[in-house]
Amino acid sequence: MMTPANPHVVEVRQMRFVRGKRMIFDGVDLDIQRGKITAIMGPSGTGKTTLLRLIGGQLRPDAGSIMVEGQQVDKLGHTALYQLRKRMGMLFQNGALLTDMNVFDNVAFPLREHTKLPEALIRDLVLMKLHAVGLRGAWQLMPSELSGGMSRRVALARAIALDPMIMMYDEPFTGQDPISMGVLVRLIRQLNDALGLTSVIVSHDIAETRSIADYIYLLSNGKVVAHGTSDELDRSESEWAQQFLKGLSDGPVPFHYPAEDYRRDMLAGENVVVSNR
Amino acid sequence: MILSVIQNLGQKGLDFFQRLGRGHLLFVQILAGIPGLIPRFGLVIQQVFSVGVLSMVIIVVSGLFVGMVLGLQGYNTLVDFGAEESLGVVVSLSLVRELGPVVTALLFAGRAGSALTAEIGLMKATEQLSAMEMMAVDPVRRVLAPRFLAGFISMPLLAAIFSAVGVLGGYFVGVGLLGVDEGSYWSQMQAKVDLYNDIYNGVIKSLVFGIVVTWIALFEGSDAIPTSEGVSRATTRTVVHSSLAVLGLDFILTALMFGA
Numbered sequence: 336m337m338t339p340a341n342p343h344v345v346e347v348r349q350m351r352f353v354r355g356k357r358m359i360f361d362g363v364d365l366d367i368q369r370g371k372i373t374a375i376m377g378p379s380g381t382g383k384t385t386l387l388r389l390i391g392g393q394l395r396p397d398a399g400s401i402m403v404e405g406q407q408v409d410k411l412g413h414t415a416l417y418q419l420r421k422r423m424g425m426l427f428q429n430g431a432l433l434t435d436m437n438v439f440d441n442v443a444f445p446l447r448e449h450t451k452l453p454e455a456l457i458r459d460l461v462l463m464k465l466h467a468v469g470l471r472g473a474w475q476l477m478p479s480e481l482s483g484g485m486s487r488r489v490a491l492a493r494a495i496a497l498d499p500m501i502m503m504y505d506e507p508f509t510g511q512d513p514i515s516m517g518v519l520v521r522l523i524r525q526l527n528d529a530l531g532l533t534s535v536i537v538s539h540d541i542a543e544t545r546s547i548a549d550y551i552y553l554l555s556n557g558k559v560v561a562h563g564t565s566d567e568l569d570r571s572e573s574e575w576a577q578q579f580l581k582g583l584s585d586g587p588v589p590f591h592y593p594a595e596d597y598r599r600d601m602l603a604g605e606n607v608v609v610s611n612r
Numbered sequence: 613m614i615l616s617v618i619q620n621l622g623q624k625g626l627d628f629f630q631r632l633g634r635g636h637l638l639f640v641q642i643l644a645g646i647p648g649l650i651p652r653f654g655l656v657i658q659q660v661f662s663v664g665v666l667s668m669v670i671i672v673v674s675g676l677f678v679g680m681v682l683g684l685q686g687y688n689t690l691v692d693f694g695a696e697e698s699l700g701v702v703v704s705l706s707l708v709r710e711l712g713p714v715v716t717a718l719l720f721a722g723r724a725g726s727a728l729t730a731e732i733g734l735m736k737a738t739e740q741l742s743a744m745e746m747m748a749v750d751p752v753r754r755v756l757a758p759r760f761l762a763g764f765i766s767m768p769l770l771a772a773i774f775s776a777v778g779v780l781g782g783y784f785v786g787v788g789l790l791g792v793d794e795g796s797y798w799s800q801m802q803a804k805v806d807l808y809n810d811i812y813n814g815v816i817k818s819l820v821f822g823i824v825v826t827w828i829a830l831f832e833g834s835d836a837i838p839t840s841e842g843v844s845r846a847t848t849r850t851v852v853h854s855s856l857a858v859l860g861l862d863f864i865l866t867a868l869m870f871g872a
Contacts, residue, residue, distance in 0.1 A: 417750065420747070427742070431740050432740075433743075445748075448747070493747075
């Protein structure tokens with residue numbers, strides 16, 4: 336296989352993104368290394384999913400650049416962007432299976448849309464992809480008949496149907512029972528190594544993500560707070576990183592939402608609350 | 613206080629024009645996606661089934677009753693002038709020129725338009741449209757364009773069925789119950805209903821309504837706020853806006869076609 340010179344599949348430089356009046360990203364720099372699993376972690380609401388959408392070209396940054404395989408995603412036209420997306424796979428949080436098709440047709444969807452392969456070959460490919468995620472036997476079920484974990488695995492089979500170069504996972508572990516969590520962790524690692532993918536995982540499930548990630552970025556308040564391998568992060572001097580990784584309830588991120596002085600609030604009675612409205 | 617009212621008003625106006633712009637942009641994108649459907653016409657046929665064929669029951673039943681009411685009302689007016697033989701003309705002209713296209717479009721907005729909006733809105737809310745984009749499949753071309761074309765094809769056909777069933781309804785009441793002469797019911801209709809002036813104009817109306825209702829339904833669906841409340845609001849807006857648009861356009865088209 337040809338090895339491209341650039342060791343980074345994705346390069347984000349000084350990227351700013353504003354939604355409404357809220358600054359989501361304020362000068363973010365990150366690199367996704369080829370062949371590795373990179374995790375992007377941070378508390379809910381830090382725009383982790385938004386970052387994936389920016390990489391996939393569904394959103395455009397307000398400043399800075401996002402390069403995927405040497406192409407600046409936010410400057411690409413419709414056709415070039417769609418060409419690039421054929422080489423990207425994305426696993427959505429809820430799977431996002433097409434609800435009017437069964438499992439087989441869902442996995443066959445990208446193949447039928449983008450290739451002119453004969454139906455017999457599509458059948459074999461779909462069954463192989465389903466086999467890889469352990470759901471070959473479920474090919475005729477409808478999405479409504481699947482559990483959350485199964486939906487995600489079918490969506491994963493669909494995402495790898497066109498053999499992408501980069502796989503993006505949006506919160507793959509959220510809301511999974513321990514068994515399907517274990518299955519997903521194993522699958523992500525296996526697929527990455529067996530298919531020679533580059534993977535990006537966006538998550539706040541610390542233990543699972545750390546167990547498979549080769550490199551981790553911690554995001555908070557629109558900035559990269561810390562980055563490194565799992566061990567390097569343990570030695571990080573950032574108080575915030577320590578609080579996040581250890582799951583402490585108080586620290587640089589306070590337990591309380593900013594509020595008036597507690598005693599004054601209590602003594603003021605109803606008047607203050609009503610007049611604030 | 614006054615300032616905030618003005619500010620609010622300005623914001624509403626801006627929102628309105630932004631939506632209008634997005635709507636027209638979507639319309640152009642849909643039109644651009646139609647040529648790509650020719651090699652994959654199966655997608656359109658599938659939608660003609662769910663948009664058109666499944667609307668048949670309500671169209672046939674309503675057409676029958678509207679025709680029967682026209683027969684009854686027309687007879688009561690005409691009989692005072694001894695002109696009850698012209699009942700066929702009254703029933704058929706009312707249906708072909710006005711009630712066929714208009715009532716069909718209103719029923720279509722309620723039956724198929726709302727279903728389209730809810731379907732697209734939920735596909736958006738469950739990230740299915742987003743997932744398609746990431747699979748490099750343009751949802752406008754794959755999902756919206758076939759539905760648009762299906763609405764465009766189905767509407768005149770449904771209006772024709774509505775009018776035909778309505779004429780039969782008028783016949784059952786007028787000839788069957790009230791004793792109008794059968795020969796004059798049909799022959800006067802044949803003599804007075806003009807292919808170009810009446811039938812073609814009716815077909816043009818229903819084509820216009822087909823475009824407008826389907827466009828509004830698809831736009832509301834794809835512009836819906838992706839929550840259950842957002843989708844429910846979008847569905848309501850589809851029915852309200854497309855019904856108003858149909859009635860308003862009907863006046864304009866009638867004035868252009870039959871006006872002095």
